Amino acid sequence: MNIFERLQMLDRRWIFLVVAIAIIVPLIIPFNSKTYTTEPTEKLYRLIDSFAPGQDEKPIEKDRALLLVFTHDASTMSELFPMEVAILRHCFARKIKVFTLTFLPSAAPIMDYAINTVKEEFPEVKSGEHYVNFGYKIGALMLPIILGMGEDISEAVDIDAEGRKISSLPIMKNIKNYNEMNLIMDFSGSSAGGAWIVYARSKFGANVGAGVTAVMAADQYPYLQTGQLTGMLAGLKGAAEYEKLVDVFATNQDPAKREFSRELLKDTKYDDAITNPNIKTKFKQARIGMNAQSVAHIMIIVFILIGNIGYFITKYKQKQQG
Amino acid sequence: MKRSIPLAIVIILGFLFVGYVFIPHKISSDFYEWYMEWMKAMSPFGVILGIMSIIMTHTARIQHKVPNWQYSIVTLIAMIFTAYAGFAWGTQEGTPFMWLFKNVQMPMGATMFSLLAFYIASASYKAFRARSAEATVLLLAAIIVMLGQVPVGVSLFGEGINDITHWILNVPNLASKRGIALGVGLGMVATSLRILLGIERTYLGGGE
Amino acid sequence: MFEIVSNWVAAFLTLCIFSFLYKDNPFYRFAEYLFVGVTAGYTIPLTWEMAFIPYVYRPLFLQHKFILLIPAFIGILYIFTFNRKLNWLSRYPIAFGMGMVGMGVPLSMHASVLVQMRGAMIPIESINSLLVFIGTITILLYFYFSKAHTGTYGKVVKIGIWYMMIGFGASFGYTVMARISLLIGRIQFLVSDVLHIIK
Numbered sequence: 001m002n003i004f005e006r007l008q009m010l011d012r013r014w015i016f017l018v019v020a021i022a023i024i025v026p027l028i029i030p031f032n033s034k035t036y037t038t039e040p041t042e043k044l045y046r047l048i049d050s051f052a053p054g055q056d057e058k059p060i061e062k063d064r065a066l067l068l069v070f071t072h073d074a075s076t077m078s079e080l081f082p083m084e085v086a087i088l089r090h091c092f093a094r095k096i097k098v099f100t101l102t103f104l105p106s107a108a109p110i111m112d113y114a115i116n117t118v119k120e121e122f123p124e125v126k127s128g129e130h131y132v133n134f135g136y137k138i139g140a141l142m143l144p145i146i147l148g149m150g151e152d153i154s155e156a157v158d159i160d161a162e163g164r165k166i167s168s169l170p171i172m173k174n175i176k177n178y179n180e181m182n183l184i185m186d187f188s189g190s191s192a193g194g195a196w197i198v199y200a201r202s203k204f205g206a207n208v209g210a211g212v213t214a215v216m217a218a219d220q221y222p223y224l225q226t227g228q229l230t231g232m233l234a235g236l237k238g239a240a241e242y243e244k245l246v247d248v249f250a251t252n253q254d255p256a257k258r259e260f261s262r263e264l265l266k267d268t269k270y271d272d273a274i275t276n277p278n279i280k281t282k283f284k285q286a287r288i289g290m291n292a293q294s295v296a297h298i299m300i301i302v303f304i305l306i307g308n309i310g311y312f313i314t315k316y317k318q319k320q321q322g
Numbered sequence: 323m324k325r326s327i328p329l330a331i332v333i334i335l336g337f338l339f340v341g342y343v344f345i346p347h348k349i350s351s352d353f354y355e356w357y358m359e360w361m362k363a364m365s366p367f368g369v370i371l372g373i374m375s376i377i378m379t380h381t382a383r384i385q386h387k388v389p390n391w392q393y394s395i396v397t398l399i400a401m402i403f404t405a406y407a408g409f410a411w412g413t414q415e416g417t418p419f420m421w422l423f424k425n426v427q428m429p430m431g432a433t434m435f436s437l438l439a440f441y442i443a444s445a446s447y448k449a450f451r452a453r454s455a456e457a458t459v460l461l462l463a464a465i466i467v468m469l470g471q472v473p474v475g476v477s478l479f480g481e482g483i484n485d486i487t488h489w490i491l492n493v494p495n496l497a498s499k500r501g502i503a504l505g506v507g508l509g510m511v512a513t514s515l516r517i518l519l520g521i522e523r524t525y526l527g528g529g530e
Numbered sequence: 531m532f533e534i535v536s537n538w539v540a541a542f543l544t545l546c547i548f549s550f551l552y553k554d555n556p557f558y559r560f561a562e563y564l565f566v567g568v569t570a571g572y573t574i575p576l577t578w579e580m581a582f583i584p585y586v587y588r589p590l591f592l593q594h595k596f597i598l599l600i601p602a603f604i605g606i607l608y609i610f611t612f613n614r615k616l617n618w619l620s621r622y623p624i625a626f627g628m629g630m631v632g633m634g635v636p637l638s639m640h641a642s643v644l645v646q647m648r649g650a651m652i653p654i655e656s657i658n659s660l661l662v663f664i665g666t667i668t669i670l671l672y673f674y675f676s677k678a679h680t681g682t683y684g685k686v687v688k689i690g691i692w693y694m695m696i697g698f699g700a701s702f703g704y705t706v707m708a709r710i711s712l713l714i715g716r717i718q719f720l721v722s723d724v725l726h727i728i729k
Contacts, residue, residue, distance in 0.1 A: 008448075010447075012444040012447075012448070013551070013552065015440075015443055015444045015447055016440045016443075016444070016551050018443075019439060019440050019443045019713070020717075023439075023710070023713055023714055023717050024717055024721065027714070027717055027718060027721055027722075028721055028727050033473035033474070033477075034473055034476070035473065036473075036476065036481075036484055038488070073431055074427065074428035074429070074431035074432045075431045075432055075434065075435040075712075076435065076712070077428070077432050077715060078432060078436070078711050078712045078713075078714060078715020078716065078718075079708060079711045079712065079715070081715075105572060105573045105576045105577070105580075106423075106427070106431070106569065106572065108576065109420060109423050109424060109428070110428075112415060113424075116415075135580065136576060136580050137580065138362075138365045138366065138369075138577065138580060138581040140361060140364070140365040140368055140627060141358075141361060141362060141365055143630055143633075144354075144357070144358040144361055144362070147354070147633075148354075148358060151351065156358075158584070159584060197641050198634070198637050198638055198640075198641040198642070199633070199637060201641065202637045202640045202641045203343065203637060213708045213711075214471075214704040214705065214707040214708035214711065215701075215704060215705045215708040216704075217704045218467075218491065218495055218499065218697065218700040218701040218703075218704050219499050219503075219701065220499075221491055221492060221495055221496040221499055222496055222499050222500040222503050222646055222649065223503075225492075225496060225649050226645050226646060226648070226649035228641065228645055234704070235471075235704065235707055235708055235711055236707070236711040236714070237471045237472075237707065281722070285718065288718070289711065289714040289715070289718060290472060290473060291473075292710075292714045292717070293471070293472050293707065293710055293711065293714060294472040294473055294474035294475075295474070296439075296443075296710040296714075297468045297469065297471070297472045297474070297475075297706065297707070297710070298474060299443070300442075300443055300446050300468065300706055300710075301465055301468060301469070303443060303446045303447040304446045304447070304450050304461060304465070306447065307446065307447045307448060307449075307450065307451065308450075308451055308452055308461075311451045311452075324618035324621070325618070325621070327622075328621040328622055328624070328625035329625070331622070331625040331626060331629065332625045332628045332629055332631070334629075335625075335626070335628075335629025335630070335632065336628075336629055336630075336631050336632030337632055338629070338632065339629060339630055339631075339632030339633040340632045340633070340635065340636060342632075342633065343632075343633050343636050343637060344636070357629075359589075359598070359601075360598070360600075360601035360626070361601070361626070361627065362581075362585035363585050363586050363589070363598045363601040363602050363605065364601045364602070364604055364605035364623055364626065364627075365581050365585060365605070366577050366578070366581040366582040366585065366586060366605065367602075367605030367606055367608045367609070367623070368605070368608055368623070369573055369574070369577040369581075370608060370609055371608050371609070371611055372570070372573070373570055373573070373574060374609065374612060375612075376566070376570045378612065390559060393559050393560065393562075393563040394563065396560060396563040396564050396567060397563045397564070397566050397567035397570075398567065399567065400563075400564050400566075400567025400568045400571060401566075401567040401568070401570045401571035401574075402571065403571065404567070404568050404570075404571025404572055404574075405571040405572075405574040405575055406571075407571075407575075408571075408572070408574065408575025408576065408578075408579075409575050409578070413575050413576060413579055419572075419575065421536065422568055422572075423568070423572055424536075424540075425536045425537075425539050425540045425543075426539070426540070426543060426564065426565075426568050427565065427568045427569055427572060428540075429540040429541075429543050429544045429716075429719070430543050430544070430546075430547055430561055430564070430565040431565065431569075432712070432715060432716055432719075433543075433544045433547040433548060433716050434547055434562075434565070435712050436709075436712040436713040436715065436716045437547065437548070437550065437551065438709045438712065439709040439710050439712060439713035440551055440713070441709075442705070442706055442709045442710075446706070456691060456692070456695045457695075459692060459695045459696060459699065460695045460696070460698050460699040460702065461699065462699065463695070463696045463697075463698075463699025463700055463702075463703065464699040464700070464702040464703040464706070465703070466703070467699065467700045467702075467703030467704060468703040468706055468707065470703075471703070471704075471707050472707075489658075490696060490699075490700055491700055492658070493658050493661050493662055493665075494661065494665055494693050494696040494697060495696060495697045495700040495701075496662055496665075497661065497662045497663075497664070497665025497666045497669065497693050497697075498665060498669055498693045498694045498696065498697025498698075499697055500646060500649070500650060500662075500665075500666050500669075501665065501666050501668075501669025501670050501672075501673070501690070501693070501694075502669070502694075502697075503642065503646055504642075504643060504646055504647070504650075504666075504670065505670075505673050506642070507638065507639075507641075507642025507643040507646060508642075508643055510634075510638050510642060511634075511635060511638050511639045511642070511643060514631045514634040514635045514638060515635050517628065517631045518631055518632055518635055525624060525628060526621045526624065526625070527611075527617060527618075527620075527621065
């Protein structure tokens with residue numbers, strides 16, 4: 001028996017140990033790595049950024065808003081939570097009106113947690129004025145609310161998570177339905193904006209974006225091509241890309257550089273995020289994770305190769321023995 | 323009677339909703355508002371179902387002393403205590419209810435799924451074999467996409483790996499997913515149509 | 531201090547679940563059953579607060595919209611699902627919710643079929659759009675089971691299989707990424723929030 005054949009017999013708990021080490025080591029030894037942004041992420045970023053008020057415009061007057069829908073529980077939080085944090089940070093930094101909503105009871109605390117995580121860094125941002133948490137609405141009301149918001153958001157949602165009448169909130173000035181709340185971002189490990197595409201987009205023409213776990217990412221390309229999905233954040237990589245875009249543009253110290261530009265993205269001075277102490281860990285969680293992801297992917301590829309070499313050697317030997 | 327009245331409700335409401343999609347009239351939006359108010363009033367009771375199912379399953383396990391029945395006590399106590407915490411101290415941030423959710427439910431939910439990372443690694447070692455030409459293509463596409471997602475892919479193979487991944491996702495992958503999506507889409511429409519016309523009735527359960 | 535204790539509770543339960551990797555054991559089972567219980571218990575007060583109070587109690591008792599007694603009564607019929615003799619009553623709330631399917635027919639037709647078909651019928655201006663076109667057609671032919679996959683037809687649908695294999699490969703690559711990401715999240719929690727190894 002040669003080494004490859006012996007490796008085939010290995011107890012899987014040894015493999016588990018290798019997996020654990022491959023992930024722990026890159027997390028405790030930080031190093032910089034470049035994040036390459038992709039088109040589906042950039043498209044979303046640019047659309048959301050276009051909702052920001054102009055320099056002479058009061059944020060409250062702006063007639064554009066974004067809805068973030070949390071359609072996931074803690075199980076897929078590792079992938080989706082960094083996306084939510086990155087988008088909320090973008091909105092708060094650029095004073096973009098943003099709403100949050102969920103139809104899953106287990107997503108309600110995640111929503112609070114995401115908002116609070118980002119809000120700590122933006123003391124000037126106020127609930128009811130810059131953002132509103134619509135809170136948890138029971139699942140059976142999903143379709144009625146999706147359709148209802150096409151007519152009138154205040155009526156369909158009725159009250160927010162704090163029990164306030166939506167119609168009485170200052171943020172609702174100039175915001176009535178999907179004509180103004182023009183983008184819905186659905187974060188999900190299962191639906192990828194499904195109901196929003198079928199109902200909000202088909203009937204009212206709302207833009208729909210998806211923050212999906214990587215498992216579902218490949219399935220979304222037909223919808224991206226037809227424009228039914230405006231853009232997509234795919235798994236931890238998508239979150240890392242968005243984190244970078246927010247760092248480079250939305251929170252740029254120089255106001256002249258807050259517009260999206262491909263030139264600025266290529267600037268290598270933005271590649272030191274992981275070791276840069278000025279960027280808080282919570283705003284680079286996905287990029288730190290991507291380092292471990294790098295090592296883990298190489299590990300999996302090596303596993304596939306070793307497994308296959310062993311397989312072909314065994315097959316060859318069996319053939320020789322007739 | 324036990325079946326035909328619910329069936330009639332589905333068909334009548336169904337056609338009213340078809341009308342709602344196509345007719346932008348006050349009557350249709352009034353109908354919609356009425357429906358929404360009624361749905362809202364009905365909605366809390368559906369949750370009782372899930373809770374009852376859990377109580378029944380676990381009390382039966384305890385009564386019949388099935389193997390590991392003791393753990394069912396843990397489930398029931400945890401459920402009663404969590405619900406009690408919510409009613410007694412409220413459900414806002416900073417209450418015991420939220421503490422339970424954040425430090426008990428959330429970490430366990432996230433960890434359960436993270437076990438899959440270990441299993442997919444062990445499967446890629448023990449099961450993913452290039453047994454045929456088709457399987458080889460599948461594995462190659464997977465390896466390229468894996469490399470295209472992570473920074474190290476570019477360090478090892480240059481930016482070309484990003485372009486190849488982009489091509490795989492936007493050309494052959496798009497075509498394959500569209501073919502499948504069209505099939506699924508037609509299936510969904512057909513099922514909805516069968517329900518609307520009263521041909522598909524399994525959602526009403528068995529019996530007369 | 532309180533935060534440290536909370537994190538250690540979460541870390542202990544996280545390790546209970548991870549212990550399954552070694553083998554099934556009482557710690558894992560305890561955590562599993564606790565998880566089910568807390569999850570179920572969690573929905574009860576939330577439903578009460580977010581659905582029963584605003585949609586049933588308040589309209590009925592404060593605004594006196596007594597007509598809502600009818601849907602509330604229909605909603606209660608749900609509980610007969612578990613009664614063998616009376617479970618037909620639970621068909622009423624189900625039927626009422628199912629009515630929306632009427633909207634699903636035209637809107638799903640639009641979103642899932644017509645728009646996708648329109649996307650597949652763009653002018654072929656590049657090799658890539660030709661490749662997408664060939665792929666879509668051959669896969670649709672593959673799923674047409676009324677004709678045996680033999681001869682020239684068999685060769686054509688074979689192309690569809692190759693496309694699907696690449697598509698499945700892409701999904702598999704992404705799936706590996708997803709699973710690893712979930713574990714990364716948990717390890718980040720353990721090494722950063724609990725052990726404070728990463729600042």
